[in-house]
Amino acid sequence: xxxxxxxxxxxxxxxxxxxxxxxxxxxxxxxxxxxxxxxxxxxxxxxxxxxxxxxxxxxxxxxxxxxxxxxxxxxxxxxxxxxxxxxxxxxxxxxxxxxxxxxxxxxxxxxxxxxxxxxxxxxxxxxxxxxxxxxxxxxxxxxxxxxxxxxxxxxxxxxxxxxxxxxxxxxxxxxxxxxxxxxxxxxxxxxxxxxxxxxxxxxxxxxxxxxxxxxxxxxxxxx
Amino acid sequence: xxxxxxxxxxxxxxxxxxxxxxxxxxxxxxxxxxxxxxxxxxxxxxxxxxxxxxxxxxxxxxxxxxxxxxxxxxxxxxxxxxxxxxxxxxxxxxxxxxxxxxxxxxxxxxxxxxxxxxxxxxxxxxxxxxxxxxxxxxxxxxxxxxxxxxxxxxxxxxxxxxxxxxxxxxxxxxxxxxxxxxxxxxxxxxxxxxxxxxxxx
Amino acid sequence: xxxxxxxxxxxxxxxxxxxxxxxxxxxxxxxxxxxxxxxxxxxxxxxxxxxxxxxxxxxxxxxxxxxxxxxxxxxxxxxxxxxxxxxxxxxxxxxxxxxxxxxxxxxxxxxxxxxxxxxxxxxxxxxxxxxxxxxxxxxxxxxxxxxxxxxxxxxxxxxxxxxxxxxxxxxxxxxxxxxxxxxxxxxxxxxxxxxxxxxxxxxxxxxxxxxxxxxxxxxxxxxxxxxxxxxx
Numbered sequence: 001x002x003x004x005x006x007x008x009x010x011x012x013x014x015x016x017x018x019x020x021x022x023x024x025x026x027x028x029x030x031x032x033x034x035x036x037x038x039x040x041x042x043x044x045x046x047x048x049x050x051x052x053x054x055x056x057x058x059x060x061x062x063x064x065x066x067x068x069x070x071x072x073x074x075x076x077x078x079x080x081x082x083x084x085x086x087x088x089x090x091x092x093x094x095x096x097x098x099x100x101x102x103x104x105x106x107x108x109x110x111x112x113x114x115x116x117x118x119x120x121x122x123x124x125x126x127x128x129x130x131x132x133x134x135x136x137x138x139x140x141x142x143x144x145x146x147x148x149x150x151x152x153x154x155x156x157x158x159x160x161x162x163x164x165x166x167x168x169x170x171x172x173x174x175x176x177x178x179x180x181x182x183x184x185x186x187x188x189x190x191x192x193x194x195x196x197x198x199x200x201x202x203x204x205x206x207x208x209x210x211x212x213x214x215x216x217x218x219x220x221x222x223x
Numbered sequence: 224x225x226x227x228x229x230x231x232x233x234x235x236x237x238x239x240x241x242x243x244x245x246x247x248x249x250x251x252x253x254x255x256x257x258x259x260x261x262x263x264x265x266x267x268x269x270x271x272x273x274x275x276x277x278x279x280x281x282x283x284x285x286x287x288x289x290x291x292x293x294x295x296x297x298x299x300x301x302x303x304x305x306x307x308x309x310x311x312x313x314x315x316x317x318x319x320x321x322x323x324x325x326x327x328x329x330x331x332x333x334x335x336x337x338x339x340x341x342x343x344x345x346x347x348x349x350x351x352x353x354x355x356x357x358x359x360x361x362x363x364x365x366x367x368x369x370x371x372x373x374x375x376x377x378x379x380x381x382x383x384x385x386x387x388x389x390x391x392x393x394x395x396x397x398x399x400x401x402x403x404x405x406x407x408x409x410x411x412x413x414x415x416x417x418x419x420x421x422x423x424x
Numbered sequence: 425x426x427x428x429x430x431x432x433x434x435x436x437x438x439x440x441x442x443x444x445x446x447x448x449x450x451x452x453x454x455x456x457x458x459x460x461x462x463x464x465x466x467x468x469x470x471x472x473x474x475x476x477x478x479x480x481x482x483x484x485x486x487x488x489x490x491x492x493x494x495x496x497x498x499x500x501x502x503x504x505x506x507x508x509x510x511x512x513x514x515x516x517x518x519x520x521x522x523x524x525x526x527x528x529x530x531x532x533x534x535x536x537x538x539x540x541x542x543x544x545x546x547x548x549x550x551x552x553x554x555x556x557x558x559x560x561x562x563x564x565x566x567x568x569x570x571x572x573x574x575x576x577x578x579x580x581x582x583x584x585x586x587x588x589x590x591x592x593x594x595x596x597x598x599x600x601x602x603x604x605x606x607x608x609x610x611x612x613x614x615x616x617x618x619x620x621x622x623x624x625x626x627x628x629x630x631x632x633x634x635x636x637x638x639x640x641x642x643x644x645x646x647x648x649x650x651x652x653x654x655x656x
Contacts, residue, residue: 002326009323013309016320020311081307088271088296089324150585154565154578161568164561168582171557172589175596182600200592207588211581214502221273222574235572 006091010099018107024072025108029115032065036122047124054123055133055184059177062112062137066144067166069108073100073152074216084220093216094209101142101149101208109141129184136180139197146201146208147172153215157222175200224249224298224374224405225270225288230279232265239265240424242279247405249373252396252416255409257424263409264304266424267378270407271301300370304379306359307366310352314343314362317351318369327369337368340391357383364392367399375399377408381416389414429506431648438641445641449634456631459624467621473537478624480530482632483523487555490520490636494562495587498580510576511651513583514566515643519636521559527552547601551594558586 151168227245460478467474501509569575
């Protein structure tokens with residue numbers, strides 16, 4: 001039961017931390033909406049074009065704006081030593097990575113999930129496609145969280161080139177974009193595509209604790 | 224409890240120190256002395272199993288540290304030379320988070336007493352980033368009491384503190400020693416803390 | 425086979441092997457180029473542009489082979505704690521990137537007369553482009569970390585994660601491509617190839633491999649030396 005208490009206290013801490021930095025998350029969402037505006041300004045107000053490529057726009061911008069918050073993933077906790085304290089408190093590095101991934105999903109990705117309907121209204125996406133967009137984003141955003149965990153733990157010791165983390169996430173998220181946009185565009189294939197996406201999720205989720213844990217350990221050892 | 228035998232550490236093939244021997248029993252306070260870059264932090268990190276020694280071994284309660292890691296982590300508090308309190312939250316919230324994380328059952332009045340002796344009680348509702356560096360450092364020592372562990376590993380606990388606070392800390396160390404606890408800390412400056420052994424790196 | 429994992433043994437073997445490999449690659453290149461320019465027939469459809477294939481296909485194979493080698497050495501470095509694996513990773517990544525670049529450039533040179541455009545979003549082209557970006561990321565990771573131990577391990581982890589991810593990316597790009605446009609343009613993947621074209625292709629492949637080995641030997645040796653000077 002001690003481990004359960006530790007998990008609860010971990011999330012209590014994450015909750016407090018994210019609550020105090022709530023404007024960061026809001027800024028992320030504002031970035032998302034401003035980019036939608038920019039996109040529409042550059043395409044033109046033609047209704048048909050916008051609703052044709054609306055889902056692709058939403059997904060691209062969701063990906064871009066969720067890479068913005070990557071630095072917060074481990075960097076702060078690494079720099080003020082909390083990562084080490086958590087480890088000394090009996091959580092293994094892989095387990096910290098899993099907990100952090102869920103925390104990122106809850107505190108960063110879920111607000112995006114809630115803002116999708118508004119984006120759909122802005123982009124004239126048909127109501128019946130909303131459910132597909134929603135379910136694909138629910139799975140896809142968790143994959144993004146896992147990839148974000150991997151790439152930001154890799155970049156902990158990288159003092160020169162923070163953008164590299166976002167590039168790593170973006171290059172590995174090619175399949176997610178393809179399948180997620182595919183789901184929304186081809187509803188008859190819904191189940192098979194969701195299963196593929198779910199399969200990718202399982203693979204990435206399995207790699208995540210190993211890769212992130214190893215990177216966290218490396219960075220703490222050599223810091 | 225902790226025994227270090229012939230420990231040598233190399234990093235990127237540069238020798239940091241060689242053949243260090245230590246024995247930290249209960250009720251003992253060890254001071255690590257040495258110049259900047261002499262490997263004090265490295266030795267403390269090696270004690271926490273964060274750095275692989277190139278030769279030698281560390282034992283915890285008679286067993287190799289690596290084999291007995293969980294038990295060791297349950298008995299150790301580490302305070303690094305940086306402050307781990309969350310700067311966006313208030314002192315009160317930080318204490319609450321610590322109490323939850325370390326599953327501590329320390330009472331509120333006890334915490335208040337310590338805060339009073341450390342002269343931090345007036346800042347209870349202020350954010351940590353409005354405190355001065357010395358004050359956040361003092362706040363960090365609260366963790367020692369909250370965690371309530373046997374072994375304290377402290378990295379430069381005395382830097383940036385005024386004499387008054389150092390006296391308080393010396394008193395805390397004395398209390399801990401009388402409770403059969405053991406402390407190992409590093410420092411590059413002279414202090415009035417009553418230590419049982421000095422190790423020069 | 426100890427020289428594959430031990431730097432000093434590798435140095436010894438490399439000293440013997442380097443000159444023969446270099447000469448062999450020059451000989452193979454001259455034979456192969458003569459074959460591919462003069463002794464092989466024009467394609468009935470593609471005309472003379474088919475000769476680009478003799479550069480394009482070997483470099484594509486080698487780009488993949490290099491990644492496979494890096495994956496193996498990353499496993500060796502991380503799981504079996506063989507530091508030579510990390511040396512290979514650092515040394516070989518730019519070679520793979522250059523092969524991928526040659527593949528892309530020769531491909532688009534071939535595509536311009538055949539398809540009328542430098543670039544199409546064909547599944548193969550897209551996945552090779554992604555491979556190229558992954559090579560670039562590996563090189564950038566190598567450049568941007570200050571701490572050598574962290575850097576080489578992070579590179580190895582990235583290569584391993586990439587080796588899991590690359591097949592997924594390839595598969596998804598294939599699927600995406602069939603979704604968006606019917607397969608009309610993969611003329612390169614003809615099932616049967618004429619023996620008169622096969623000979624130059626094989627010779628050129630071996631020439632590329634030999635050249636790759638020669639450059640790799642040079643780069644690995646400099647890497648070993650630079651590490652030794654770093655140590656002292």
